[in-house]
Amino acid sequence: MTSNDWLTWTAVASLAGWLWLLLGQGGFWRTDVRLPRHTPPADWPAVAVVVPARDEAAVLPDSLPSLLAQDYPGPVRIFLIDDGSTDGTGELAARLAAEHGGPGLTVDSPGEPAEGWTGKLWAVRHGIALARERTDAEYLLLTDADIAHRPDSLRELVSAARFGGYDMVSQMARLRVATGWERLIVPAFVYFFGQLYPFRWVNNPGARTAAAAGGCVLLRTDAAVRSRVPESIRRAVIDDVSLARAVKRDGGRIWLGLADHVDSVRPYPRLAELWRMVSRSAYAQLLHSPLLLAGTVLGLLVIYVVPPLAVVAGLLGGPGAALAAGGAAWALMAASFWPMLRYYGLRPWDAPLLPFTAVLYLLMTVDSAVRHYRGRGAAWKGRTYA
Template sequence: MDVIVLGLMLLSLTIWLGLVGFWGQFWRVDQQLEVTETQLQSLPVVCAIVPARNEAQLLPTTLRSLLLQDYPGSFNVFLVDDRSTDQTANFAEGVAHAIAKPQQLHIISGELLPNGWSGKLWAVEQGIMSASKFAPDYFFLTDADIAHDPGNLSRLVAKAVQEDLDMVSVMVRLRCESFWEKLLIPAFVFFFQKLYPFRWVNNPNNPTAAAAGGSILIAREALERIGGIQVIRQALIDDCALAKAVKQKKKADQQGKNNQSPIPNQGRIWLGLSTLTHSLRPYDSLATIWDMVVRTAYTQLNYSPLLLLGTLAGMILIYLVPVVCVILGVVWGNWAIALTGLLGWLLMTFAYYPTIRFYKCSLWFAFSLPAIAFLYTLMTLDSALRHWQGRGGAWKGRVYPNPDNL
C-alpha cells in the first residue's frame, strides 16, 4: 500500500512540476491590460453592445461607467432589453439623461427568442444589426454587470490597433468580498487560466483560444469574416467559442493560400486580466457560486462521460492526493510519503499565490486550494447530473439542456 500511495504522490508531483514549469506560465498573472499605452494617431469608430435582462438594479452604476468612457473617438452604446420585467429600459434611459448622454445611448427592445439561439447571443445579434448603420470599426461586447474604468475602452482600442489584433478581451476583476467569494472566485480565475494559459492564447502560432465575455473588443471585419455571431448562436460558453472561431479562421485562410506567408491581421487575439474594470455580480453564498459553475462545467467537457471521468480523476490526483499523502504519511509514520505530499501541496500553493495576491486575499486561502478543488470537483459532477436530468444551462430564467436541443 505504501508503494502505491507513494507512486500516486510522485505522479501528482510530476504533474505539478510540469504545470508550473511548462504549461504556459499560466499562474504568473502577468498578462494585464493596464500596461497598454493609449496614444493613437487615428480613432476608430466603436459601438458597444450590451445585452440586458432584468439588470435595472446594476445599470445606474454599470451603464453610467460605460457612457462616461474617456475614449475621444466616435462611441455609441446599444443596450438590448432582452424582454426584461423590471423596467430595465426605463432605468437605462434615466441613466443616460442624468449624465446628459441620451444621444449616445440606443435602446433596443429585444424580439422573441428564435429556435437555435441562446438568449444572450440573440440579444447581441440584434444589437450588432442595429449598430451596423454606424459602420463601426469595432464592436465592444460587454455585460450589464460590468463597472468600467474610465480608460478601459481606450486601452482596449489601443491594444487592438497597436498590435494589429482582431480581438482583445479582458477577464475583469470579479467581485471578491464575501467569505465564499474569497474562497472560490480567485480559484475560478486560476482554473480558467490553467485551462487556457493566457500566453498561449496570445500567441498566434498556438491553437489555444479563449476570451472573457464581460469585455470583448472585436473588429467588424473579423466578425464578418467568421460569418457573424450566428456561427456560435448555440454556444453556452460563447466567449471562448467566439475566440476559437476568430483564431481558427487564420489557419483556414492560410491553408487556402497554399501555405504562403501568414496573412496579416487575421486570427490574432489577446486575452488578459484587468485590475480596474470589475464585475458587480454578487456571489454571496456557496449556492450562487455553485450554480454559476454548474451552468457550463459539463458543457466545457463537451457533454462527454469519458472526459468527465478523466476530469474527476485528474482533479483528485492533482489536488487531493498531496493532502491525503501528508495525512497518511503522518499516521503511518512514513515520512517519505508525508514529505513528498507536503512538497506537492507547497508547489500548488506557490502556483496559486499570485492569483490570491491579485485578488488581495489572505495567504491562508492559497493553502486551501485542495479543499477548493474538491468543491469544484463536486460542482463538475453536479453539472453532469443536471444535464442528464434535463436541468443544465439554466440562466436568467431560461434553461438550455443541450445545444442540439436549442
C-alpha cells in the first residue's frame, strides 16, 4: 500500500469517526442542555454552602460576595473551609462577610489532610460535617472559591432539583475567555468534556455515564450520606466525576448541564496556566494506563489531525479522495464545535482551528503522563498526589 493509499484510508477512517461521533455520542456537541424547566417549591428547604478554598485571596472578592447576595427565600448558611492558605484567604473571607452582610458565614480550617485524602476533599469533608452539625440543611451546595453566582442561582438550582426529583444537580460554570489563549483552549476544554461525558447520557437514569462539574454541585444531604461522600472518593483527583459516579451508582438521580448564571472568575492569561489546569489530571482521566494513553494519542491524531493534513496534501497534488474525505471530516469537526464557540460568544471562523487546539491537548496529556512517572503527578498549589 502506497503512502497516498494510507492517507486516503486514514482520511476515510476519520470521516467515519466523525459520522459516528455526531450520530452516536449522545449529541455531545449540543449546548442546549440547561437547567430543566421547573416550578418553585411550596416550601424552600435549608441549604448549606460549602466552599473549599486554598490560597484564593486573588479571586475571593469577585466570588464570595455573589454567595452572600443570593436571593434565596429559605435558610442559607455558608461554610468556607480554609485549606491551609498562606495568603490570608480566611481573614479576607471574614472581612468580605462583614462588609456585604447576607447569610451567616463560618470560616474554619481542618488542618493538613489525613493520609489518603486530597486536600480539597478533606476540606469538603470538614465543611459537610460542620453543616450537618450546625444546620438541618436538606441540600449542600458544593462550589469552588473561584465561582461567581448570579443572585438567583441557588433558587434556580433548588427549584430544578425539587421539581425534577434529582439527588444532584450540577452546572458547568462558564469559564473566562478574555485572552487569546483562553479563547483557544477553554471552549475546547468544555467541548472535549462533553465528548467524554455526553450530558444527555449523564442525565439518563438508565445510562451508566456519570459526571459533574465540581465548581457548582447541589447535592441532597441524604444522598451524600447514602453514598458516603466524600469518604468513598477521598483519593480522587477528578473528584467531580467520582462524586457523580458514587451518587448514580447508589441509585441517585443526577443532572448535568451548561450554566447561564454561574461563572468562573479565575484568570488563565497565559498558556502555562491553562497547560497546568489540563495536565494535572489528564493522565488520571486515563486511569494512569499506558495502553489508554497510546489509544488516546492515536485517536486524537486520526480524528483531529488527519483531516487538515489530508486537505493540505490534496491541495498540493495528493489523492483527490483524501482531499474529499479530509475536507468533509474537517467540515463536520468545525460544525460540531461552532455551538460551543457561540455559547462563549466567540467567532464562528475560529472553529477550523480545533485541530491545532487538539494537538495542544494531546501534548498536555502526554506531559501529564510524563509528570506522573517522574513523581510529580497531580500537582496543585503546593501539593502533589500520587
